[in-house]
């Protein structure tokens with residue numbers, strides 16, 4: 001088992017929610033979430049906007065403090081430094097200093113992944129080529145379109161050949177060709193034994209490549225599905241039906 005989450009709860013407190021429109025002091029992120037992910041598996045979380053998917057991902061990655069529960073990752077109690085180099089992460093939204101060129105930001109990520117010299121150069125070329133953006137190496141990020149910036153995020157997340165890859169909305173802003181490429185890459189990664197943790201609203205994609213899925217609604221797990229074993233024909237219909245019937249108050 002590569003990842004185990006037990007009874008995880010995150011409540012956003014006042015300091016996190018200074019922009020909360022309703023002026024509430026607390027807002028539930030996720031409540032009592034438990035699941036595990038096996039090595040080499042494609043694992044997906046689906047849920048409506050605000051269901052808690054990104055919150056869950058950020059807690060796992062140590063980017064958000066949580067209130068209670070336990071996260072075991074690579075057999076450790078949390079994501080420790082020596083394991084970080086085995087992780088790839090595409091955030092839902094990536095922010096880049098716009099004045100930098102593509103090559104500068106890739107070198108920066110390479111530095112974080114402790115890559116250097118000819119290996120760094122090779123890996124950068126390899127991942128940029130994969131997403132068809134190698135020719136823009138010396139272009140400033142300010143001049144990139146939304147989809148091109150998304151490809152930068154995808155490329156950086158593969159630079160360290162991660163064992164465990166977290167992709168938060170990988171298809172965001174991508175054209176059909178790039179989307180197909182992402183699907184092919186996920187299949188290829190799985191064949192090589194990479195575990196892919198996928199957070200996406202595009203249920204068609206999950207139907208094509210997904211294996212185990214958890215449905216989250218209002219911060220809680222509503223159901224865990226094994227797409228092949230449970231013989232789900234139309235995931236979107238199934239999902240909507242499931243959410244409709246869920247009356248848990250947040």
Ligand SMILES: Nc1ncnc2c1ncn2[C@@H]1O[C@H](COP(=O)(O)OP(=O)(O)OP(=O)(O)O)[C@@H](O)[C@H]1O
Pocket residue numbers: 012016017018020027028029047048049050051052053054055056092
């Ligand atoms: N910084 C924050 N402060 C307060 N509440 C937050 C904060 N971030 C998220 N939340 C709340 O936590 C809940 C879960 O949000 P989260 O971003 O995890 O949802 P999501 O499932 O990723 O949504 P989406 O599909 O829209 O990206 C929402 O009710 C949201 O308003």
